[in-house]
Amino acid sequence: MALVGIARLAAQSPLLEAKRAVQYFEIPARSILNKTKPHMPFRWTVNPYRGCEFGCKYCYARYTHEFMEMAPEEFEDQIYAKAAAAHLLRQELARTDRRDAIAIGTATDPYQPAERRYRLTRSILEVFARERGRHIGLITKSDLILRDVDLLREVARANVLSIHLTITTLNARLARLLEPRAPRPDLRLGAVRRLAEAGLVVGVNPNPIMPGITDSERALDRLASAARDAGAVTFGGGPLFLMPSAQKVFFPFLEREFPALAPRYRELYARSAYLGRDYKTALAARVRAIRERHGLTSGPVEYRPEIQVEEQGELFG
Numbered sequence: 001m002a003l004v005g006i007a008r009l010a011a012q013s014p015l016l017e018a019k020r021a022v023q024y025f026e027i028p029a030r031s032i033l034n035k036t037k038p039h040m041p042f043r044w045t046v047n048p049y050r051g052c053e054f055g056c057k058y059c060y061a062r063y064t065h066e067f068m069e070m071a072p073e074e075f076e077d078q079i080y081a082k083a084a085a086a087h088l089l090r091q092e093l094a095r096t097d098r099r100d101a102i103a104i105g106t107a108t109d110p111y112q113p114a115e116r117r118y119r120l121t122r123s124i125l126e127v128f129a130r131e132r133g134r135h136i137g138l139i140t141k142s143d144l145i146l147r148d149v150d151l152l153r154e155v156a157r158a159n160v161l162s163i164h165l166t167i168t169t170l171n172a173r174l175a176r177l178l179e180p181r182a183p184r185p186d187l188r189l190g191a192v193r194r195l196a197e198a199g200l201v202v203g204v205n206p207n208p209i210m211p212g213i214t215d216s217e218r219a220l221d222r223l224a225s226a227a228r229d230a231g232a233v234t235f236g237g238g239p240l241f242l243m244p245s246a247q248k249v250f251f252p253f254l255e256r257e258f259p260a261l262a263p264r265y266r267e268l269y270a271r272s273a274y275l276g277r278d279y280k281t282a283l284a285a286r287v288r289a290i291r292e293r294h295g296l297t298s299g300p301v302e303y304r305p306e307i308q309v310e311e312q313g314e315l316f317g
């Protein structure tokens with residue numbers, strides 16, 4: 001059968017590097033800004049990589065590899081770097097409304113190991129550093145973000161920038177099981193601290209919150225407390241969303257590591273990728289109470305950047 005669209009592009013992409021079991025490819029992206037559905041808190045997303053080496057067992061983005069006619073498991077060892085990401089971004093930003101919120105790293109981690117070599121996220125931040133008055137969010141699980149602190153500060157001087165570190169648990173052993181190749185929780189908390197010390201707005205997301213694994217009052221409270229102590233100002237979290245492509249990896253993982261929980265999960269997600277209203281309502285109340293206890297907000301955090309749009313005439317006119 002002839003491959004079409006993105007599957008054909010993926011099949012034709014030159015192999016850039018093979019290391020361990022992970023292979024890196026360069027893929028000729030047609031566009032870098034993706035428009036979101038109307039109910040989302042941001043209008044556009046930017047994801048410079050397809051696939052993510054961190055290999056989280058619950059990762060919802062595995063479906064993107066199914067589009068390329070690949071198995072969900074290949075999501076973590078076939079990584080595609082989008083060629084000319086910064087060039088595309090410059091062109092596409094010109095066609096957007098400056099007030100539209102843009103989120104970096106919603107589908108795959110922008111600071112996954114591939115970024116050490118390809119530096120696509122850095123190139124994207126360099127584009128945003130020349131922008132004014134944008135609202136930009138960045139989500140990651142990696143302390144590699146610290147490499148770009150100076151650049152992030154530059155972006156935040158003229159745009160409203162909020163950074164979110166995802167930390168699902170403080171328990172290093174549990175994190176290793178759930179997120180096998182992501183940086184340890186203490187390294188992520190250390191990144192929160194350094195970013196906050198650099199004057200950047202940073203938050204912690206305990207996403208996804210997993211029933212019976214990471215959703216206890218005690219665990220979430222400890223996490224929020226550690227986040228606040230590290231300098232986080234926001235703490236937002238929601239329950240696990242489990243599409244069929246993610247279930248193919250997550251259910252066998254549960255059978256292996258949490259066999260007592262496996263039947264409950266199969267039942268919970270039997271009819272939908274979303275959890276029922278009762279659980280969502282109870283979890284939202286728990287997270288809200290914890291947030292308030294620790295003086296954290298749900299975001300977004302607005303602030304007045306040092307360089308304002310209206311000053312551009314004076315500065316650049």
Ligand code: SF4
Pocket residue numbers: 052053054055056058059060061107108109141179182
């Ligand atoms: S870091 Fe994010 S994108 Fe990467 S595997 Fe984990 S959940 Fe998926």
